[in-house]
Amino acid sequence: MNFSLTGFEWPPFWTGLVTIALVFAFGLIAARRASAAVPSGSQNVMETAIETFQDLVGQMAPPTLAPNLSLLALTLFLMLVVANIIGLLPLPGFGGGWIHSPTAFLSIPSGLAATMFLLIQWAGIKYKGLGGWIYGWVWKPFPVVGLVINALEQLVMPVSLAFRLFGNILAGELVLRMTTHLPHGIGGVLTTFFIGTLWLIFSVVISLIQALIFTILTVAYMSIQASNEH
Amino acid sequence: MSSTSLTAGNMIAAVLQWVLLLVLLRWFVYKPILAAMQKRRDTIAKQIGDADGLKAEAETLRREAQQLVEQARDEAKQVLASARREAEDQAQKIVEQAQREASYRQKAAIEEIAHERDLALASIRGQVADLVVFAAGKVIERSLTDQDQNRYVEEILQDAGQLQ
Numbered sequence: 001m002n003f004s005l006t007g008f009e010w011p012p013f014w015t016g017l018v019t020i021a022l023v024f025a026f027g028l029i030a031a032r033r034a035s036a037a038v039p040s041g042s043q044n045v046m047e048t049a050i051e052t053f054q055d056l057v058g059q060m061a062p063p064t065l066a067p068n069l070s071l072l073a074l075t076l077f078l079m080l081v082v083a084n085i086i087g088l089l090p091l092p093g094f095g096g097g098w099i100h101s102p103t104a105f106l107s108i109p110s111g112l113a114a115t116m117f118l119l120i121q122w123a124g125i126k127y128k129g130l131g132g133w134i135y136g137w138v139w140k141p142f143p144v145v146g147l148v149i150n151a152l153e154q155l156v157m158p159v160s161l162a163f164r165l166f167g168n169i170l171a172g173e174l175v176l177r178m179t180t181h182l183p184h185g186i187g188g189v190l191t192t193f194f195i196g197t198l199w200l201i202f203s204v205v206i207s208l209i210q211a212l213i214f215t216i217l218t219v220a221y222m223s224i225q226a227s228n229e230h
Numbered sequence: 231m232s233s234t235s236l237t238a239g240n241m242i243a244a245v246l247q248w249v250l251l252l253v254l255l256r257w258f259v260y261k262p263i264l265a266a267m268q269k270r271r272d273t274i275a276k277q278i279g280d281a282d283g284l285k286a287e288a289e290t291l292r293r294e295a296q297q298l299v300e301q302a303r304d305e306a307k308q309v310l311a312s313a314r315r316e317a318e319d320q321a322q323k324i325v326e327q328a329q330r331e332a333s334y335r336q337k338a339a340i341e342e343i344a345h346e347r348d349l350a351l352a353s354i355r356g357q358v359a360d361l362v363v364f365a366a367g368k369v370i371e372r373s374l375t376d377q378d379q380n381r382y383v384e385e386i387l388q389d390a391g392q393l394q
Contacts, residue, residue: 002236006238020254027255034262036267076248105233106233106236108240170233
């Protein structure tokens, strides 16, 4: 792992663009004829998704934060789901080889996790006031020592978010590619087919779960920061 | 392939992509769908309100109709009762009149019979007197004057009346 200020990897940028294009396209189809009558098809899916996230976030976040946070979380979730699954498709990648998920590049989950960190702190400042936020950082659970504890807790959170997502998706892709390198011959083909298929199903499930975990943890941390009693 | 390297450009690009998606979805997807959902919620709430109003109205109408039916039933009962009473009165009257008439006719018949009998008796009395006078005259052969005859006849008749 190395950090670079100037370097840029194009494949995750392009797959990222494809990801948001796909999500946006689906959203447009869903909202194309948004009607107040009985909804059908894609509109129904989108409404269900919105309501699910409204319920989910509404249980955690304060009422003033919940409506906007639920849409923010839903967008994050949709983007991560498509981003995670895109690398499992049998498509040529940008820059040779198979396609990779944008989330299989450490930079992408890290950038998102850093943004989530900033959002979480913003929620703390907004709902506790600057003084309350600083007090919470420095004075809880113990005066002054609390700063060390909180720094650890708060900084570990985005790092764990980023690495959990990155690791799961990268591992899923690597194992899926590995199933194509099994021994040759009819036995190898059958093994590849069965193990590959099983792993593909598993990876799709993992993609969904990891997208949900990233989103829900963000919402949970934000809700904790936004709640006054902590 | 350097998927484990952290590049600031990619981090920022990813965040910008997410923000772009957020803006696009917010504007073109969430807004119309949320509006549609809200509108549907309003419509349903309004329909439920309307349904409550209609239900109350229907209840009022039902009560009114029931009242009318009961009123009509009472009226019919009254009409029937008064008709029966009238018919009974009428029958009573007819019977009374018939009885009255019958008793009147009976009385008239009795009176007439009595009258006829009196007439018959008077006429018989006259004839008997004549016969007696004729028979007595035959017996006595003009021995008496008309005045004696008349007095005599009276006496006989009185005796005859006492005999009766």
